[in-house]
Amino acid sequence: MLEPAGEPQSGGSVDSETRGRHPAGGATGPHPARGHRPGRGGRLLALVIAAVLAVTGFLGYRGELPRWPFRDDAATAGLSGPALPPLDVDLVSRVAEPSLVNITAGIRPYGLGAAGSGIVLSAEGEVLTSHHVIKGADTVTVSDLGTGATYTATVAGYDSGTDIALLDLNGAGGLPVAHIGSSAPLHLGDDVLAIGNAGGTGSPTAVGGPITNLDSAIVARDAADLSRKSLHGMIEIAAAVAAGQSGGALVDRYGAVVGVITAASGDLRKAMGKGPNGYAVPIDTAMNVVRQIRSGTPTDAVHIGPTATLGILTSDAQPSGARIDVSIYGLPAYAAGLTDGEVITALDDRAVTSSQMLKAALNAHKPDDVVRLEVSDPDGGHRTVSVTLTVGPPN
Incomplete structure (x- = not known):
């Protein structure tokens, strides 16, 4: 979360x-x-x-x-007319819950895991979730709330910038499918319901409240690895969203999915004496990412299929480039002779001016692709290195 x-x-x-x-x-x-x-x-x-x-x-x-x-x-x-009655939490929950799933992401070799939620998009097992739920995962296990069945999942694609991922469940069929609405008609004050696997208990929890912002910008911190990212255009709701509900559904009073739950209240907001709230990616934004993944065409933002990795940790170099902070033993970059402190300045003749640009260039590649890197060392030397990419976690 x-x-x-x-x-x-x-x-x-x-x-x-x-x-x-x-x-x-x-x-x-x-x-x-x-x-x-x-x-x-x-x-x-x-x-x-x-x-x-x-x-x-x-x-x-x-x-x-x-x-x-x-x-x-x-x-x-x-x-004009009479005001709408309060959202019926029990009724809407019964409508929405069967098309939700619980997600468990495992990270080897440390035995770590993370729990989250997902939304079933097709009876054959397409599941929409948050990218940070499956970020870094070696294994992904999904339990369907409608049927009770458990599946292993592969990551079909993701956009880390919008925090959206699409999973494919292996061997799934006949799953209850969510009713996907639209976030375009939403207004401030509309009552909505956030439903997901709060606390990783395996039982769905629903919390409701009004929409308080339709274009919120936040800097979110991943509780799993403490990384931070900026998220924009978020739906903010006055409800006590909790860890484990990430990837779950934000639904309107008719049970239609209008958002994907992403973030819960931070400690700073609590310290300032403000009430609990939560944030969700608008469903229209999420479905644009889904359609891009389904097309099979990667972009600088959207990655398709298994993640390809060099096996390095990087940061922005000065004045330009992606600095290799760690070249991980046994992975492609290390095997090709790349060492800590060197700076990658280009990949396949595409200039690399930052760590993020290196990630964007790798987005278009698949495991077993061979890439050509332009590298400079701290002493001012330059060389070209060919590296065969391998399968990495969906980061």
Whole structure:
């Protein structure tokens, strides 16, 4: 679970109301030669009553419809109606929970593990989760809440910048699938529910609250490895989101997924006497990453398939480049003779000006690819080294 390392930098749904009025008018007396016949006023009254009954009958399904399809500008059209009732936590939880999973990430050789949550996107086992839940994992195990079955998972791809990952469950089929909504119609004050594996207990926990920000920017700290990252465009909710709910679903009052839970309140916010809150990646952002992964085309941000690694830890070099802080014994860079203190300045003729640029260049590669590195040493020497990449954790 990520937690904010510092403080984060309208409208509403509208119901229509039917108002009727009785028009003036009445029936004329019967014509002596033609017998009794309703007058125009009587016919008009009958038509009005029929129309009101027809509209009332249609609106009677309002409570059973998943959502009244108002256009986005309805709030400015002068329509008004009764306030929506409070979100029904028990009912919405029962709708959403079967399409969620618990995720356990294992890290060898230390025997470490992390617990998180995920959202089932397909009956065949596509699962949406947070990248930091599976970051650095050698093994990923998934338990489906709807069926109770347990699966091993492979990482189909991820975007660490948006903290989104997509898993494929091995041998899955017939899984309950989440109803994916849209984050575009959300407004400040909308009631939502965060559901996930809080505390890693294996049982889903749901906490609700209103949306307090639709474009929050935070610096989040990963509780597992204490790394930090900036996250932007986040949905903030006034709810006590907890560790283990990362990767779980932020759902609206109809059970539709509108976000992917990412971060919980930080210690600084608590120290300032502010209430608990949580953050989620908007589902529209998350699904854009999913579509990119499904396309099979990597980008500088989105990695596809198994992670390829050089086997080094790096930092930004001065004035430019990626400095090798540690060349890990037994991995490709070490085997190729790269040593601590050297600086990588290019990969396959693509300039590398920072550690992040090196990661972006490696995003487009797969294990067993051979890359050509331009390297400088502390004494000013330069050389070119070819390195065969190997499989690494999804970092």
